[in-house]
Amino acid sequence: MDTALSPVEFQAIVEGKNSMILLGIEGGGTRTAILLVDGGAGNAVLADFSAGPGNLHLLPGEALDAHFREIRERLPVAPERIGIGMAGVRSEGDRARVAAALARVWPSVPATVGDDLVIALEAAEWSADCDAQVLLLSGTGSCCLGRRRDGTTVKVGGRGHVIGDRGSASDIALHALRSVVTISDIDDDWPALGADLLNFLQMNEPESLIEWSMAASKTELAGLARVVFEAATTRGDEIALAILRRAAERLSKDAVHCAARVAKRNEKVQFVLNGSVLLKNPAFAADVTARILAGRPGSVVVRLERPAVWGAVALAGAGEARLKVTRPPGTERDLPQWRPVSASPTEGRHPKSTHFSEMPLADAIRLMLEEDETLPGKILAESERIEWTVRRVVRAFAEGGRLLYCGAGTSGRLGVLDASECPPTFRSPANLVQGIIAGGRTALWSAVEGAEDDGEAGRRAIRSRHVTAADVVVGISASGHAPFIWGCLAEAKERGAATVLVCCNPGYRDHPLLDQSILPDTGPEILTGSTRLKSGTATKLVLNLITTLAMTHSGKVIGNLMVDLNPSNTKLRGRAVRIVREFTGTDEEAALAALEAAGWVVREACEALGKTG
Numbered sequence: 001m002d003t004a005l006s007p008v009e010f011q012a013i014v015e016g017k018n019s020m021i022l023l024g025i026e027g028g029g030t031r032t033a034i035l036l037v038d039g040g041a042g043n044a045v046l047a048d049f050s051a052g053p054g055n056l057h058l059l060p061g062e063a064l065d066a067h068f069r070e071i072r073e074r075l076p077v078a079p080e081r082i083g084i085g086m087a088g089v090r091s092e093g094d095r096a097r098v099a100a101a102l103a104r105v106w107p108s109v110p111a112t113v114g115d116d117l118v119i120a121l122e123a124a125e126w127s128a129d130c131d132a133q134v135l136l137l138s139g140t141g142s143c144c145l146g147r148r149r150d151g152t153t154v155k156v157g158g159r160g161h162v163i164g165d166r167g168s169a170s171d172i173a174l175h176a177l178r179s180v181v182t183i184s185d186i187d188d189d190w191p192a193l194g195a196d197l198l199n200f201l202q203m204n205e206p207e208s209l210i211e212w213s214m215a216a217s218k219t220e221l222a223g224l225a226r227v228v229f230e231a232a233t234t235r236g237d238e239i240a241l242a243i244l245r246r247a248a249e250r251l252s253k254d255a256v257h258c259a260a261r262v263a264k265r266n267e268k269v270q271f272v273l274n275g276s277v278l279l280k281n282p283a284f285a286a287d288v289t290a291r292i293l294a295g296r297p298g299s300v301v302v303r304l305e306r307p308a309v310w311g312a313v314a315l316a317g318a319g320e321a322r323l324k325v326t327r328p329p330g331t332e333r334d335l336p337q338w339r340p341v342s343a344s345p346t347e348g349r350h351p352k353s354t355h356f357s358e359m360p361l362a363d364a365i366r367l368m369l370e371e372d373e374t375l376p377g378k379i380l381a382e383s384e385r386i387e388w389t390v391r392r393v394v395r396a397f398a399e400g401g402r403l404l405y406c407g408a409g410t411s412g413r414l415g416v417l418d419a420s421e422c423p424p425t426f427r428s429p430a431n432l433v434q435g436i437i438a439g440g441r442t443a444l445w446s447a448v449e450g451a452e453d454d455g456e457a458g459r460r461a462i463r464s465r466h467v468t469a470a471d472v473v474v475g476i477s478a479s480g481h482a483p484f485i486w487g488c489l490a491e492a493k494e495r496g497a498a499t500v501l502v503c504c505n506p507g508y509r510d511h512p513l514l515d516q517s518i519l520p521d522t523g524p525e526i527l528t529g530s531t532r533l534k535s536g537t538a539t540k541l542v543l544n545l546i547t548t549l550a551m552t553h554s555g556k557v558i559g560n561l562m563v564d565l566n567p568s569n570t571k572l573r574g575r576a577v578r579i580v581r582e583f584t585g586t587d588e589e590a591a592l593a594a595l596e597a598a599g600w601v602v603r604e605a606c607e608a609l610g611k612t613g
Contacts, residue, residue, distance in 0.1 A: 024314075034074075099113050135274060167254070345523050346531050347479060405436065412438055425562060426564050439452075471498070480505040
């Protein structure tokens, strides 16, 4: 790496008219590499240091800003452009979050945001005769990133050591542990590689591995890979050699498959090897290289010769033109532009609650409940549109389709809640009514920053659920703003599904992506913009109407009795007994016996007692 300049040289560069001070940041799970260079002086290094972990998902909330501020304080001069690649940056929302934090710490400084894989490719010299590049990374984890010169990118592999990371240090270690214990069970003899592992971990017997393996972190687990490499190198251990052959095969296959997705068969590809497993083990890297060339003849395979943080510097110098965020086929079209969120009635300031914080509790309670009393009338005004939606959902159920709710934040949680209550209430299949929330599982109990702003994530969610023309997709958003739901609705529309919006903003009535809209105008909230209040209550009421009436008109209810109830606990079994008694006119003992004979299927118990719908 270039050495830092002397104070005199440094001052000359800072004062130079052609100077362009570029800051490169590479954020990883264990550390962040920072490189400040003068682009107008042959990339002379002005500062080169490390900071703490830089994985985006390890820096929640203000921690990301604090991380960047710490870096800023250690720089000898302010940058004029910034390039950054961070582990954990996977989506448009992630990029937007990083960009916003950079703008707060370095106002008015242009910044280009990518992930740690992109900057590793940027650090490599791209051969002019190669149409595409593929980064093959194998360290603690593993993955591939391919790209073309037009900016198209494809990622293969990764996904963590439980379901992915093929050919990584953690994968090698797991295979080693499983191999030695399996061989021990078959041969009743603890193999030499097993002894090496025990020695490395300072353990006395194989059974000690059980407790350790259940508690070991990914990094601790990956550390065992060095034992495998040493056993293979020093004594040609057959088990170790077999493990490494398998890892090399996995890595090379991922790389070749990645290449096939970014380059035609007759196009030349440059493969770039990176990560400790490949760079620190020459014989292993040679095996991987040979396998890649066998699978993709005519390719070029090179090692990444300089730190990936130089790729971040390259991004800083080239700007946004160098980094193109690729969308899968069919997603190029922008979503129709619509009213800003500030135009939504839910964002207005309520005239009756301007002094809410000073109100006596009794008055505040009365005001909130009075506001809630206005909701049924607002929803009733949408009755025709709710009826249309119910009929369309009933038709979907009859034709093998499903109902999918999509939302972010409170709206998403309400959709998941309503979907989760259908199987116990109506004995419906778990996939008949589904909830999709921006940010996924974590967002059910914790805010996931940037998730609702990621329209492409909404598209991916719909594709991953295999939505078809038989389905109904309902987007839920208090103000109608969340790009995530519009991504869901846009993808659903293209797939022929019926699209419905449940929203408290009448401005979305004529949106071109919608087949129907249910838009109760609930007005401003008591707490300005807090849509978990009236908007949330109104949304829950609308969702109750949709699923209850759709299930009722699909034969799940007789009279007002839940004859398809799933009695999964003591309370519900008691309710099932009462339903059977009410419906058949029998006594409790006969109802209980019929239910037990029918496996607690209420409808079948009623039929056995001579009563059907």
